[in-house]
Amino acid sequence: MRTKTLDIPCFSDNLKSKKVPTPYFLDLIHSADYKHGNSLKTHHCKTVALLPKATSHKEPLSYSLSLIEEAKEKNYVPKSARILSENALDPLIKEYFLTEPSLRAKRRKLTAQHINSIELVLEVLEWSNKRGVQEAYDGAIDLLSECGQILLKVANTNARGNFSDDKDVLDLEAKWEVLIKGIACAYKIKPEQRFNTITKLIPQQNRRLVKAAIIDALTILQNEISQDKIEIHLAYFASDNESDKYIQKYAKEAME
Amino acid sequence: MLPTLAEFGAQFPVFIRKIDSRARWNPEGCNSIEERANRVAERLFTKDVYSIWRVTSDLEFYGVIASLSATRNPRNQDIDFIWITEEELQEVGITIEKKIEGDCLYVQKLHFNTRIDNDTAKRLCYNLLTKGREANRCKKNQTIQILEYQEKRGCKAVKSNLIQCECETMMVIN
Incomplete structure (x- = not known):
């Protein structure tokens, strides 16, 4: 040692x-x-x-x-x-x-x-x-x-x-x-725990890479978490609330 | 419908390089292509040796996707990649070395290792970005479709078993 x-x-x-x-x-x-x-x-x-x-x-x-x-x-x-x-x-x-x-x-x-x-x-x-x-x-x-x-x-x-x-x-x-x-x-x-932990991070992030990771994570959780719950968060990123146009587009693609 | 490489703007033959994430190809706050190329190279080219696959058909592309998914957990994820032509590799002096890899018997011989230093990576990224090349994504649902298709063909990258896959059958016939 x-x-x-x-x-x-x-x-x-x-x-x-x-x-x-x-x-x-x-x-x-x-x-x-x-x-x-x-x-x-x-x-x-x-x-x-x-x-x-x-x-x-x-x-x-x-x-x-x-x-x-x-x-x-x-x-x-x-x-x-x-x-x-x-x-x-x-x-x-x-x-x-x-x-x-x-x-x-x-x-x-x-x-x-x-x-x-x-x-x-x-x-x-x-x-x-x-x-x-x-x-x-x-x-x-x-x-x-x-x-x-x-x-x-x-x-x-x-x-x-x-x-x-x-x-x-x-x-x-x-x-x-x-x-x-x-x-x-x-x-x-449990999927719910994963989902809750990840979505709790959303308000605290202002970096593109992290936001994209959250969107990717939500995509990974599709089929394990109800689609409605996931879409609420994706829709947030896809809306004008999101100032980064790249992330807006990224979220829209994830919703397709 | 299974995706095709043409949908991603690629024409055969082409090299496929899986990248960590598409967002890393689009770093924020870059004011010029040069700055973006440097940032992309810093983020995506951090190793000494890189895996690339040379594909000449969509069938080979599916084998690559199956091979890349084989060790992932879960398997059915988005796969982000860039495509590069042989000329684009040559332009910056990148050489390739064949190395059999992956469980798909059809494409394991299409795998190459290549060494790319940081300066070369920056030049490569600059050239690609100048041409407007974007990172591509084989989306989760596309990956699922490809894996299902490959499973029907008996692809070893999707399901390991003793039954001959279509490729082995073709090899025996040839």
Whole structure:
């Protein structure tokens, strides 16, 4: 086990105005303020990561599993202060994403069973946007589709924040896109719960990518949720209430 | 009615590249084609190796859709893609390498891997956007129709079983 301590300047006013380097999205969730349900206005938070040694992608799945078993034996529990970085990744999730896309389906269920904390869901989102990983976006949505209620917890956190035109916020919206679609596909969660969680996000979004993801999610839920309920939300996006003409058209197409 | 690639404005032969989402092809707040091309490349070309399929008929297109859907959950989702001609790949110096992939026996030999660096991706996107190329969507109901059609043909990408699919039968005859 390696220990890593970082001194991190945190957000003020959620994610709105500052550049937000990728790890902050993850660290934000893990801050003590979040745990106590407060808004995220701490200026500095010291976080400590206790992580198993990262595996090479050449190491077999059994090795990853043995790492998890070892961690369990040593009473290792993912800490709230966990930091995700290139050198600090969950071995099973890492193994999944480093597996050739066509072979990932075989590992999906097993990997998803292991995803039982907000931290691990956020790690999947981190992978979904990682440069150099083949079909990371689809791989992440497919993996989340096998997960359960934990996805709703992530969606309901304060981490949403407001989006602005910041490069790193583009990174955040991309992760929201994956999470929203992942929730829509998560068949282990009741359709009503998925639908309610996704539609609750609507008033808080002003980014095109996220709105489009919500529309796509509603399309995915068709046949599971009554068409009337879905069309109410699509009609909202298709109306003049929606200022983005692209989204208006996007919603209209979804209604066809 | 099954969709045709002609409906998406493509003429055979053409390369199909699945993209993460259509919205990523249309980033907001871009003031020029160059800016849009850069943003699209940043969003959609983040890997080293990319899968593309060379199709010469609608039947092959259906096999590609079936193959792309095979590992998805649920299978019957929208599939967003762009089509690119061989000339457009050559214009920016993109080379392709055949790599058998996918469960549909008919199209697995039509799969190629290609390496595209970030600068090349930007040039490719710029060229495509200059021509007005938009991202396409095989909509959920179209995907369903294609999967049903492929299942009737015994396509292995839709249903894995021991029964010969139509393609295998044709291979045996040939």
